[in-house]
Amino acid sequence: MRHLLNTLFVFTEDSYLALEAENVVVLNGDRELGRFPLLTLENILSFSYRGASPALMGACAQRNVALCFFSPQGRFLARVCGQTRGNVLLRKEQYRRSDSPEQSCLIARNMIAGKLSNSRWVLERATRDHPLQVDVSKLKRASGLLLNAARAAASCEDLGVLRGLEGEAATRYFDVLDQLILQNKADFSFQGRSRRPPLDPVNALLSYGYTLLAHDCAAALEAVGLDPYVGFLHRDRPGRTSLALDLMEELRAIFVDRLAITLINVRTIQAKHFQTKENGAVWLTEDGRKAFTSAWQNKKRETLVHPYLNEKVPWGLIPYIQALLLVRFLRGDLDAYPPFLWK
Known part of the structure; x- marks a missing residue:
């Protein structure tokens, strides 16, 4: 049976998501707001207007971590999709x-x-x-x-x-x-x-x-x-x-x-x-x-x-x-x- 992993919600409007040593790093300018192991996540939902690094998007797509972007008000913007799975x-x-x-x-x-x-x-x-x-x-x-x-x-x-x-x-x-x-x-x-x-x-x-x-x-x-x-x-x-x-x-x-x-x-x-x-x-x-x-x-x-x-x-x-x-x-x-x- 599939296990329920964690979902990371990022609400700080001017935060930026990056990848560092298999960790998702939440940055606000030069300040680090948080660090989360990618292997513990199955979803990342970002309500920031600054987005994420290409390296993180690629890692999420490769590891089947659903990465989704919303406006700060909660309006859906885009999803990052990797290689098509399934038969x-x-x-x-x-x-x-x-x-x-x-x-x-x-x-x-x-x-x-x-x-x-x-x-x-x-x-x-x-x-x-x-x-x-x-x-x-x-x-x-x-x-x-x-x-x-x-x-x-x-x-x-x-x-x-x-x-x-x-x-x-x-x-x-x-x-x-x-x-x-x-x-x-x-x-x-x-x-x-x-x-x-x-x-x-x-x-x-x-x-x-x-x-x-x-x-x-x-x-x-x-x-x-x-x-x-x-x-x-x-x-x-x-x-x-x-x-x-x-x-x-x-x-x-x-x-x-x-x-x-x-x-x-x-x-x-x-x-x-x-x-x-x-x-x-x-x-x-x-x-x-x-x-x-x-x-x-x-x-x-x-x-x-x-x-x-x-x-x-x-x-x-x-x-x-x-x-x-x-x-x-x-x-x-x-x-x-x-x-x-x-x-």
Whole structure:
């Protein structure tokens, strides 16, 4: 079984990453801010505008350490990719299925059914854990709609219809997500999903978390030999990791949404962790990003029993395991792609 290694997050905006004697060195001018052995890392996420040395980028590509660059506000910029891994026949099979709307739908519908089922259980868990603090009947109605949509998605044979089911169900889910926010309601009111840019603190948290999740999914797909840029539900678009966006669908609610809401409810994330720009965009501050990513890393170390493998694994390995299951389906070892189903 693959082991979960460390992720290095670099938040200092004017820092520069270099390689020295198999160590990642974080520099601020002539001052060394930190030194980390490369062999202990599987991801490096830099939120600095100064970048990294070619030597470090080459070493990361050679050792399969995912190196990703973001703006200081958390907007994705680029990933460093090394030599293509995996069997060429596997990727050709991926491309063939992606070119077929019918074959693409057979995979995408299980991912969306998993997403809607997991979203439903996020709501159900709230009615169980906080029956006196939430509108149980409202959440139950939304849960019923998500259940029906998940069943319809599981048998859908058209990508257009599938996208319609997912979009309508996502709207119903986000319509009641505010019910799950139990603290700091004056600062954290959620009235609906907004992105590019996020227009309130909750959306800023969700967007940042989705960005981290997309990176983890892209790195997992690269690790198992798949092309993260060629998806089944999300179609080809230059520069977009479409398959990573497909893979993360079933994990959005149970990983990012629950973590964001928990951090609000326990007051780890507060109003001081956000800044509003002139155009109305709301972004996490550096301290806010540090608080979220610290909780993100702790969450990835927590273990659970994988519902398909029936083995205890860290949360951080779920994208990698799901990528492996997708490979097994593409190779013909499984009759269908088994989505990750949480309760």
